[in-house]
Amino acid sequence: MPEQVRIVLRNAGNIDPENIEDYLKNNGYLALAKALKLKREEVVQTVLDSNLRGRGGGGFPTGLKWKFAMQAKGDEKYVVCNADEGDPGAFMDRSVLEGDPHSVLEGMAIAGYAIGAQKGIIYIRAEYPLAVERLKVGISQAKNYGLLGENILGSNFSFDIDIRLGAGAFVCGEETALIHSIEGFRGEPTNKPPFPANSGLWKKPTLINNVETLANIAPIILNGADWFKQYGTENSPGTKVFALAGDVKNVGLVEVPMGTTLRDIIFDIGGGIKGDKRFKAVQTGGPSGGCIPEEYLDTPIDYDSLQELGSMMGSGGMIVMDEDTCMVDVAKFYLQFTVDESCGKCTTCRVGNVRLLEMLEKITSGNAKMEDLDYMVSLANVVKNGSLCGLGQTAPNPILSTYTYFEEEYKEHILDRNCRAGICKNLIRYEIIPDDCTGCTACARVCPTEAILGELRKPHTIEQEKCIKCGSCYSTCRFNAIKIV
Amino acid sequence: MPKLKSLEQLESLINELKEKENKNKIVLKVALGTCGISAGSDETYEELLKKIEEENLENIEVIKTGCLGYCYAEPTVEVNEPGKEPVLYGNVTKAKVKDLVKTHLVEGKIAEELIIEETHKKAI
Ligand SMILES: Cc1cc2nc3c(=O)[nH]c(=O)nc-3n(C[C@H](O)[C@H](O)[C@H](O)COP(=O)(O)O)c2cc1C
Numbered sequence: 001m002p003e004q005v006r007i008v009l010r011n012a013g014n015i016d017p018e019n020i021e022d023y024l025k026n027n028g029y030l031a032l033a034k035a036l037k038l039k040r041e042e043v044v045q046t047v048l049d050s051n052l053r054g055r056g057g058g059g060f061p062t063g064l065k066w067k068f069a070m071q072a073k074g075d076e077k078y079v080v081c082n083a084d085e086g087d088p089g090a091f092m093d094r095s096v097l098e099g100d101p102h103s104v105l106e107g108m109a110i111a112g113y114a115i116g117a118q119k120g121i122i123y124i125r126a127e128y129p130l131a132v133e134r135l136k137v138g139i140s141q142a143k144n145y146g147l148l149g150e151n152i153l154g155s156n157f158s159f160d161i162d163i164r165l166g167a168g169a170f171v172c173g174e175e176t177a178l179i180h181s182i183e184g185f186r187g188e189p190t191n192k193p194p195f196p197a198n199s200g201l202w203k204k205p206t207l208i209n210n211v212e213t214l215a216n217i218a219p220i221i222l223n224g225a226d227w228f229k230q231y232g233t234e235n236s237p238g239t240k241v242f243a244l245a246g247d248v249k250n251v252g253l254v255e256v257p258m259g260t261t262l263r264d265i266i267f268d269i270g271g272g273i274k275g276d277k278r279f280k281a282v283q284t285g286g287p288s289g290g291c292i293p294e295e296y297l298d299t300p301i302d303y304d305s306l307q308e309l310g311s312m313m314g315s316g317g318m319i320v321m322d323e324d325t326c327m328v329d330v331a332k333f334y335l336q337f338t339v340d341e342s343c344g345k346c347t348t349c350r351v352g353n354v355r356l357l358e359m360l361e362k363i364t365s366g367n368a369k370m371e372d373l374d375y376m377v378s379l380a381n382v383v384k385n386g387s388l389c390g391l392g393q394t395a396p397n398p399i400l401s402t403y404t405y406f407e408e409e410y411k412e413h414i415l416d417r418n419c420r421a422g423i424c425k426n427l428i429r430y431e432i433i434p435d436d437c438t439g440c441t442a443c444a445r446v447c448p449t450e451a452i453l454g455e456l457r458k459p460h461t462i463e464q465e466k467c468i469k470c471g472s473c474y475s476t477c478r479f480n481a482i483k484i485v
Numbered sequence: 486m487p488k489l490k491s492l493e494q495l496e497s498l499i500n501e502l503k504e505k506e507n508k509n510k511i512v513l514k515v516a517l518g519t520c521g522i523s524a525g526s527d528e529t530y531e532e533l534l535k536k537i538e539e540e541n542l543e544n545i546e547v548i549k550t551g552c553l554g555y556c557y558a559e560p561t562v563e564v565n566e567p568g569k570e571p572v573l574y575g576n577v578t579k580a581k582v583k584d585l586v587k588t589h590l591v592e593g594k595i596a597e598e599l600i601i602e603e604t605h606k607k608a609i
């Protein structure tokens with residue numbers, strides 16, 4: 001059994017998040033106190049040495065970002081905690097904030113000291129009221145103890161933290177859009193450079209880090225970079241929190257060293273597939289990521305290996321899919337999400353993704369031709385290369401990865417007008433197996449269009465012209481006498 | 486609480502808090518994150534307090550924590566007895582609290598049918 005290693009979740013589930021004394025008892029704020037005794041450069045160097053990479057998705061070296069922000073000129077600087085967490089299926093950041101808010105506050109204060117900022121802002125979606133509440137409690141407690149606010153621990157470093165509520169638009173998690181949103185403008189992205197570290201909030205140097213990234217900071221300062229590097233892989237040290245969801249038995253949060261394999265997470269920690277069905281694919285990285293098939297289950301997970309597979313680490317959502325999943329339909333789900341969430345500023349993303357979605361709809365409804373597949377792939381690449389921000393640049397990933405690994409399923413939809421998972425309505429039919437049907441009439445009674453005919457205690461039949469494929473009969477039949485063909 | 490003015494003051498407060506802690510009491514941890522609450526863990530929490538009082542059990546503290554990670558088995562309750570490995574119970578709905586209190590806390594036996602195999606392992 002692979003061991004979970006809890007660095008980020010060191011206290012979550014163990015302490016009362018609304019009681020700062022519980023946090024202190026676990027050596028809380030000692031890392032901040034220690035950092036205040038060091039030079040700013042030394043704090044940044046420790047983070048650099050630890051090789052910690054940003055947990056918000058991109059995996060950019062955190063120490064490097066801190067260094068840029070430290071070196072940026074300006075008497076006013078900001079530390080922003082990105083708690084937007086927009087990926088469907090992801091809830092890691094929420095759990096950290098709800099379970100151990102001080103670990104994030106302490107990380108922010110250390111960051112503030114390191115780069116020379118006096119102000120921190122937590123950008124969090126309004127849909128996370130409990131996390132917001134616990135953060136507020138945490139901030140006020142920390143202030144009472146002199147651990148935030150003026151002259152922290154008697155030093156000449158002062159640092160205050162505010163909370164800003166976001167409306168929960170996915171693109172607002174993108175750092176430039178997030179900055180505009182805090183400034184009171186529409187959450188639209190802009191070109192980089194300039195990077196926020198040089199010109200961010202109100203054009204001042206701004207360090208933006210993800211919740212989980214910040215929760216890693218205090219243990220690194222306290223225990224040192226080498227301690228941190230004993231976990232994980234050389235290029236991706238430390239641990240990663242994953243939100244395991246979908247068709248897996250043990251849905252929940254896991255924190256494992258980087259380099260743990262997908263198989264270990266899904267089959268050991270996750271307990272395998274629900275209902276003992278067959279594994280089909282695992283989706284990582286949210287809408288920016290992709291689907292990974294069975295043959296790559298033994299891949300050790302880190303930023304680079306997932307990217308090589310055409311997916312992404314993303315923020316850590318991991319959605320397990322069983323054999324009853326249609327991969328074209330999955331691509332359609334994510335594309336629909338991106339289309340809904342695109343800010344609309346650039347043409348490739350605004351128009352390109354809508355066209356891609358239309359292609360997928362054509363395929364799933366059985367109206368596509370083989371030429372459409374080539375068109376789809378070339379358009380996907382245009383959107384990828386031509387979009388303004390990370391949302392558009394990664395939007396085609398779900399299509400490209402499912403097409404790479406499940407090309408035959410796309411072709412079946414087109415050539416055989418068949419959806420092997422039985423998901424795409426236009427391509428399936430419900431039929432009654434006469435030998436198994438007892439004539440109990442249950443299916444006929446639930447059918448909303450009266451498409452099922454037959455007498456009591458005699459096998460029934462389905463009139464295909466009337467059937468709207470709602471599946472009510474299928475889920476009602478107690479004798480497994482209805483099949484999808 | 487007067488504001489802490491130095492590393493030394495913080496260290497001594499931390500030590501004081503560690504020492505002050507009653508090492509002999511039983512601590513029950515109820516996971517009250519969003520996932521837990523939507524599965525009814527706040528009711529479980531209230532019921533635990535009630536049953537513990539009804540049974541006149543002493544030296545027990547019930548605390549609210551965030552999510553433990555076992556979302557599939559919410560509401561979860563972890564029982565920490567001094568000198569023993571923590572025992573993690575899952576699907577402890579309000580109705581099951583009575584059994585848990587009686588079996589584990591009154592009779593001192595493990596309530597096998599509520600247990601989650603893997604207990605919560607700490608890293609540091
Ligand atoms: C469309 C889009 C959405 C994003 N959403 C989030 C998010 O919800 N949370 C987050 O931390 N980062 C998100 N990011 C990444 C941020 O832009 C940024 O890279 C990150 O917050 C930096 O923190 P880190 O270096 O600690 O990972 C998103 C990026 C894009 C392109």
Ligand code: FES
Binds near residue numbers: 343345388389390393
């Ligand atoms: S929203 Fe950023 S490219 Fe479309």
